Amino acid sequence: MPTEDCANARRDQALDWFLRVQQAPQDADLREQVAHWCAVDEANAKAYRKAQRLWQLTGQLAPTTAQQWPTPIARPVARPRRTRRWVAAAIAACLVVALAPSLLLRWQADYRTGFGETRDITLSDGSVVQLDSHSAIAVDIAGTHRDVRLLTGQAFFKVMPDKSKPFHVWTKTLQVTVTGTAFNVDSTRDNPSVAVQQGSVNVDERQAGRHLASLVPGQRLTLRADRAELSTFSPSQAAAWRQGQLIADDLPISEVLTQLRRYTPGIIVLRDAKLGAQRVTGVYDLRKPQAALQAVLQPYGAKVTAYSPWLLVLSR
Structure with a gap:
């Protein structure tokens, strides 16, 4: 099964091809290269079709977070007008793709947050959970157990001590067991992490059981x-x-972007894999994700191009 990083890389490559075609629509060689890339793997062709739908969506929907994105960083590429009926169909298709994960989270989660929102939750046993931006949990506390599933994002836990009833936090890949402590869990699929502030925790890998x-x-x-x-x-x-x-602290830009994506209402596309591997050290303001993106990229001469509040493209 492909990892989240592989899926993101394929999506970014598809958007890169599409943006290049938009910038040079008469380039026959470029179109031939795109056709070959799509023919190599059906997943490539599917990603390219999604890139087309995303472009249609970002070009037609009015931004709802304009106050957070007061001016575009670069002028958008001109896009032709579409008929109203065709645009409506494209937007509907995009919304299905974009909202499906969110709808599933609404079904599964007991508590969740939106972009740029954090939330403090006191559980029935007295433990406190602080949810980061774009995060969600499902809670199951009963007479014999205390279980919390971190469905997406990250959370900080202050667990009420109870040696007779350990407190478990589950992500897709990790199980964390405590009796009373304070710690942070990040559920990122490809590099999940657990960090302890007070007390102690045991961490096990779920699939391997080790x-x-x-x-x-x-x-x-x-x-x-x-x-x-x-x-x-x-x-x-x-x-x-x-x-x-x-x-x-000496992190690859790709990992920093994983964190910043939680605070950005749209999609951040990295067009340069080598840029993603470059490392940065610094403290960035999550309340100003646009400025944080610029600060992360500045040392490497890279830039952010805002095609709309819903689509930011990073390149050199």
């Missing part, structure tokens, strides 16, 4: 494709997002 680590304050475990990586940090920075900060 124990990964027992963490104490100031320790973070990040599960990567080939290993479980342990690192240390100041316990006060266990969940810097609670203070509106993203702290990057």
Whole structure:
């Protein structure tokens, strides 16, 4: 099964091809290259069709977050007019694609947040969960167990001690077990992490059923494709997002973008894989995601092109 990173890379490549065609519509060689790329894999062709629908959607829908995006960073590429009936059909198709995951979360989640929103929740056992932007949990607390599923995003937990009833947090790949502590869990599919501020937690890999680590304050475990990586940090920075900060300590730009996408209402497309592998160190303001994006890219001479509040393209 393809990973989230692979799917994102294919989507970004499809949008890159589409944007190049928009900029050079008379280039026959370019169109031939696109046709060949689509023919190599049906998944490529599907991603390209989605890119076309996304372009139609971003060109026709009025932004609802204009106050957060006061001026475009670059002038949008001109797009031809469509008939009203055709546009309505395109928008409907785009909305189905865009909203399907959100509708599923609404069905599964007991608590969730929107873009740029955080939320504090007190559970029935007295434990407190702080949800980050664009995050969701499902809660199951009964007489014999205390289970929370982190469906998407990340959350900070302050668990009420109860040695007779351990508290479990589940992501798609990790299980975290505690009796009473404070810790952060990030459910990112390709590099989920657990960071402890107080107390201690046991972390296990769900699919393999193996124990990964027992963490104490100031320790973070990040599960990567080939290993479980342990690192240390100041316990006060266990969940810097609670203070509106993203702290990057020699992180690839691609990982920083994963965090910033939670605070951006549209899609962020990275057109340069080599740029994504470049590393940055800094503290970025999550309350101003557009400025944070610019600050992340600036050292490498890259830029953000805003085709609308719903589509931001990063390139050099």
